Amino acid sequence: MSDANVVFTLFFVLRQEHLERMNGTMKRLKFSKEKCIGCQLCAQVCSAIHEGMYIPSKARIGIETYYDRGGSLKYKDSYCTLCGICFKNCPTGAISKDDRIKVDYEACTGCGVCAGKCPKKVIKIIEGKAYICDTCDGDPMCVKVCPQGALRFE
Amino acid sequence: MLGYQNNILRINLTKKEAKTEPLRMDWAEKYIGSKGLSIKYLYEELKPGIDPLSPENKLIFMTGPLTGTSVPCSGKLAIAGKSPATGTICDCSIGGHSALKIKYAGYDAVILEGKLDKPGYLFIENDKITFEDAAELWGKGSHEAEAMLIDKYGHDYSVISIGPAGETLCTMACINSDYYRQAGRGGMGAVMGSKNLKAVVVNGTGGVKIPNIKEAVKRIAEIEKEDTLQEDNTFVYDGGTTAFLEACQDGGILPKLNFSDTTDEDWTKYNGEVLLESLEGKRGCGSCGLGCGNFLKMGDVVCEGPEYESISVAGPNAGNSDPVAIVKANQVADDMGLDTISAGDTIIWAMEMTEKGIHDFGVRFGEMDKYIEYLKLIARKEGIGAELALGVKKLSEKYGGTDFAMQVKGLEYPQYEPRGSWGMSLAYAVSDRGACHMRAYAPNEEVFAASIPPYTPEGKGEMVFNLAQWNAVKFSLCICDFWGTLNMELMAELMTLATGKEWTAADMAEVGTRVINIARAFNQREGFTAKDDTAPKRLFNEALKNGPGAGQKIPEEAFEDMKQQYYKVLGWDENGMLPESLLATL
Numbered sequence: 001m002s003d004a005n006v007v008f009t010l011f012f013v014l015r016q017e018h019l020e021r022m023n024g025t026m027k028r029l030k031f032s033k034e035k036c037i038g039c040q041l042c043a044q045v046c047s048a049i050h051e052g053m054y055i056p057s058k059a060r061i062g063i064e065t066y067y068d069r070g071g072s073l074k075y076k077d078s079y080c081t082l083c084g085i086c087f088k089n090c091p092t093g094a095i096s097k098d099d100r101i102k103v104d105y106e107a108c109t110g111c112g113v114c115a116g117k118c119p120k121k122v123i124k125i126i127e128g129k130a131y132i133c134d135t136c137d138g139d140p141m142c143v144k145v146c147p148q149g150a151l152r153f154e
Numbered sequence: 155m156l157g158y159q160n161n162i163l164r165i166n167l168t169k170k171e172a173k174t175e176p177l178r179m180d181w182a183e184k185y186i187g188s189k190g191l192s193i194k195y196l197y198e199e200l201k202p203g204i205d206p207l208s209p210e211n212k213l214i215f216m217t218g219p220l221t222g223t224s225v226p227c228s229g230k231l232a233i234a235g236k237s238p239a240t241g242t243i244c245d246c247s248i249g250g251h252s253a254l255k256i257k258y259a260g261y262d263a264v265i266l267e268g269k270l271d272k273p274g275y276l277f278i279e280n281d282k283i284t285f286e287d288a289a290e291l292w293g294k295g296s297h298e299a300e301a302m303l304i305d306k307y308g309h310d311y312s313v314i315s316i317g318p319a320g321e322t323l324c325t326m327a328c329i330n331s332d333y334y335r336q337a338g339r340g341g342m343g344a345v346m347g348s349k350n351l352k353a354v355v356v357n358g359t360g361g362v363k364i365p366n367i368k369e370a371v372k373r374i375a376e377i378e379k380e381d382t383l384q385e386d387n388t389f390v391y392d393g394g395t396t397a398f399l400e401a402c403q404d405g406g407i408l409p410k411l412n413f414s415d416t417t418d419e420d421w422t423k424y425n426g427e428v429l430l431e432s433l434e435g436k437r438g439c440g441s442c443g444l445g446c447g448n449f450l451k452m453g454d455v456v457c458e459g460p461e462y463e464s465i466s467v468a469g470p471n472a473g474n475s476d477p478v479a480i481v482k483a484n485q486v487a488d489d490m491g492l493d494t495i496s497a498g499d500t501i502i503w504a505m506e507m508t509e510k511g512i513h514d515f516g517v518r519f520g521e522m523d524k525y526i527e528y529l530k531l532i533a534r535k536e537g538i539g540a541e542l543a544l545g546v547k548k549l550s551e552k553y554g555g556t557d558f559a560m561q562v563k564g565l566e567y568p569q570y571e572p573r574g575s576w577g578m579s580l581a582y583a584v585s586d587r588g589a590c591h592m593r594a595y596a597p598n599e600e601v602f603a604a605s606i607p608p609y610t611p612e613g614k615g616e617m618v619f620n621l622a623q624w625n626a627v628k629f630s631l632c633i634c635d636f637w638g639t640l641n642m643e644l645m646a647e648l649m650t651l652a653t654g655k656e657w658t659a660a661d662m663a664e665v666g667t668r669v670i671n672i673a674r675a676f677n678q679r680e681g682f683t684a685k686d687d688t689a690p691k692r693l694f695n696e697a698l699k700n701g702p703g704a705g706q707k708i709p710e711e712a713f714e715d716m717k718q719q720y721y722k723v724l725g726w727d728e729n730g731m732l733p734e735s736l737l738a739t740l
């Protein structure tokens with residue numbers, strides 16, 4: 001990437017974040033681990049909506065609980081916070097972001113930079129394409145099925 | 155039909171061969187899945203009269219058409235075989251995540267046949283199946299064995315394992331998964347142990363298809379909000395089954411001192427309020443909506459639970475009111491791979507035998523250190539444990555004390571005192587796997603909802619049949635017991651959504667009746683008749699002294715009357731046998 005491109009990208013990112021802060025309306029997924037029962041209904045419906053079958057291995061969310069050697073209860077909280085780091089680091093410009101993340105699958109090369117940079121480790125590269133939460137276009141199904149209110153969109 | 159994988163994984167442990175075959179869809183249409191379908195496979199494939207601990211027995215892990223979908227409470231797995239405790243058919247329903255992993259791996263069921271030549275475990279990941287050595291795991295507690303396997307493979311994998319009790323072929327051995335979930339009753343752990351199979355490790359990354367999935371997901375979400383998550387069900391999130399303690403105390407069906415009486419004035423010392431002070435977190439099974447699991451830490455004692463049964467048997471029924479001892483007993487039984495109910499009932503029977511001076515088993519009511527020590531001895535069949543591992547039925551035949559041997563067909567009593575809920579004596583007597591509370595939960599009608607008077611035989615045959623039919627359908631869908639408001643109409647709608655075939659409430663009811671019948675037919679073929687549908691003499695001869703049911707005992711004629719009512723509703727003859735006309739419908 002040339003210096004001019006870096007400056008332009010940085011300007012664009014800062015402007016975008018400024019706009020989001022100004023209007024203050026952008027909703028994001030929020031997770032309260034103390035309410036999570038580890039049912040994984042979130043991953044099931046995520047895959048059902050996006051893949052046309054229940055296939056949690058391709059879900060764009062990965063919230064789980066498990067017992068660490070039976071002695072303590074641990075939580076895995078992979079979900080998209082719309083931080084935008086994937087978008088900022090996408091080398092091909094395939095990822096765009098407004099109030100949600102969008103992936104242009106024509107442009108996505110499956111290079112995996114986004115997955116590597118994702119602080120929540122929620123992005124998967126499957127069959128050469130990036131699987132990223134799109135908030136179900138602003139109406140996330142995972143939140144609708146979360147039985148104990150551990151997931152919210154606000 | 156969609157919803158199914160149309161694929162069975164059949165494992166021959168003797169030959170170390172894994173083969174796949176299509177699911178018998180004609181059977182699935184008649185028995186749905188899980189409970190019903192696993193019994194159908196065993197009915198067709200097991201030779202009558204086989205030794206349950208021989209390689210001829212089979213162990214089936216069966217999912218259902220809803221497994222792996224977003225239908226709430228659908229994450230349970232049926233584990234079925236011929237029971238070494240009773241000689242009857244036995245299907246258990248285990249929680250955790252293993253059912254989903256098996257289904258996502260591409261299978262409706264795993265059928266385990268034969269016997270490994272030495273201790274091993276089975277590894278299943280999608281279509282990769284390997285047979286692994288278990289020398290390092292053999293002898294280990296179930297928890298340590300699971301931890302070692304998860305250390306090796308990671309948290310994406312589910313482990314189904316046995317403890318020492320399964321290895322020693324103790325007929326009270328359970329199968330564990332996810333550390334604290336059990337296929338508890340009937341000695342399925344011993345069947346697994348008899349196959350030299352310490353564990354099954356499974357992961358699946360595939361999918362499950364249902365018709366019109368986007369619309370179906372939305373409708374299922376509505377059902378979850380409107381039905382699953384209503385107050386009648388969500389109490390299990392608030393307190394889990396600890397809530398039953400208060401209900402049973404108030405209703406006069408909380409057993410005390412090996413079922414010699416009911417109710418306990420000290421019950422508030424170990425109730426949900428006390429136990430939940432040590433709550434670390436809540437956990438449910440895969441696809442769960444309710445999250446009944448209470449993960450507790452009390453000093454160095456860690457446990458998910460204890461459930462009501464385990465509280466009662468190691469609490470008032472053992473003359474104990476120390477909550478730490480209750481939780482410790484639960485933890486030890488889980489790790490040893492022992493059914494808390496059967497092992498606990500055996501120890502409290504031994505306590506009564508000792509107290510009465512009939513035979514000295516070296517343990518008296520309230521001696522919880524010994525209770526916990528005896529659990530370990532039973533599991534490893536060491537010292538006195540080798541004798542106690544026989545269970546209440548065989549012990550009482552050998553040492554006396556049959557009148558207060560609380561068992562049916564060799565399976566020990568769950569923790570609901572029938573003199574306060576007469577229908578429960580019938581439910582225990584006619585259940586397909588011996589004394590079991592999961593086949594027809596009579597206290598719900600007779601005590602908690604009070605929809606029918608408890609101290610009468612009137613109407614109990616029909617009541618127990620209705621409850622049994624409902625549970626037979628639920629467990630054949632493999633939906634958790636705790637979705638208590640789930641009616642036949644809703645089950646039919648869920649089946650229609652998952653399979654694309656139109657199901658009505660009447661269709662579901664018909665399946666329920668057929669499942670009861672095939673389980674009975676299996677047992678009938680093994681030689682069971684009405685004379686095996688028994689109740690302990692204590693219920694007939696000793697009146698309750700305390701609680702709302704004080705003064706109550708069940709007249710033996712009333713018990714026999716209830717049995718005949720039940721047989722009649724099902725079209726069985728007076729000897730409790732299915733006529734040819736019914737056998738032909740299976």
